[in-house]
Structure formats: C-alpha cells, structure tokens
Amino acid sequence: MAAAHRLRVHGRVQGVGFRAFVFREARLLRINGWVRNRTDGTVEALVWGDDAAIDALLLRLREGPRWGRVDRVDVTVETDGVELPGGFNIRSDR
Numbered sequence: 001m002a003a004a005h006r007l008r009v010h011g012r013v014q015g016v017g018f019r020a021f022v023f024r025e026a027r028l029l030r031i032n033g034w035v036r037n038r039t040d041g042t043v044e045a046l047v048w049g050d051d052a053a054i055d056a057l058l059l060r061l062r063e064g065p066r067w068g069r070v071d072r073v074d075v076t077v078e079t080d081g082v083e084l085p086g087g088f089n090i091r092s093d094r
Contacts, residue, residue: 003048003077003078003079004033004044004046004047004048004077004078004079004082004084005046005047005048005054005075005076005077005078006044006046006075006076006077007044007046007047007058007073007074007075008038008042008043008044008069008072008073008074008080009043009044009045009061009064009070009072009073010041010042010068010072010073010074011040011064011068011069011071011072012042012067012068012069013041013042013043013064013068013069013070014037014041015066016064016065016067016068017067017068018043018068019035019037019043019090020063020065020067020090021037021064021068021082022035022043022045022057022061023045023088023089023090024083025033025060025061026045026047026057026088027056027088029049029050029053029056029057029059030049030050030053031047031048031049031050031053031057031088032047032048032084032085032087032088032089033045033046033047033048033049033085033088033089034046034091035040035088035089035091035092036090036091036092036093036094037094038093038094039093039094044094046078046082047088048084053056058073058075068080068089
C-alpha cells in the first residue's frame with residue numbers, strides 16, 4: 001500500500017488563495033489527494049504519489065502563494081487505513 005503524507009501548513013494561509021495554489025501545484029505534479037482549511041487557521045492536505053513529486057510539492061508549499069506566508073509545514077506519513085482515491089480536490093472546511 002502506498003504511503004500518504006498528511007500536511008498541516010501554518011502561517012497566513014487562509015484568505016490568500018492557498019488551497020487553489022495547492023490544487024494547481026498538485027495537479028501539475030500529478031499528485032493525488034485533497035486540501036482544506038481548518039478552523040484553527042491552518043491548511044490541511046492529504047497527498048500521495050511519486051516520492052520526488054511529493055518532495056517538489058513540499059518545497060513549493062513552503063514558499064506558498066504571493067500573498068501568503070508559510071511559517072511551517074508539519075508532515076506526517078500515514079500507511080494504515082487511509083483511502084487513496086485518484087485525482088485531487090478541494091474539500092469543505094473543517
């Protein structure tokens with residue numbers, strides 16, 4: 001089973017187009033998963049795909065979109081009990 005990476009992005013990441021930024025970057029890198037805002041002001045994403053593509057996405061996320069500011073990205077690798085459908089989407093806030 002493939003490993004999924006759960007990302008929590010901290011900083012000024014809501015109200016600046018961050019989810020759309022993640023969506024575009026993930027699609028360009030052919031990464032599967034989803035992204036959503038969290039009520040605590042962070043952005044959460046669950047992503048899976050080629051290891052090199054995930055590394056490239058992490059580099060891009062640490063830069064963020066022009067109007068955002070990324071203070072840190074927490075990464076947790078999940079290997080058990082994670083459903084991994086294809087495609088990438090923006091989910092409702094949580």
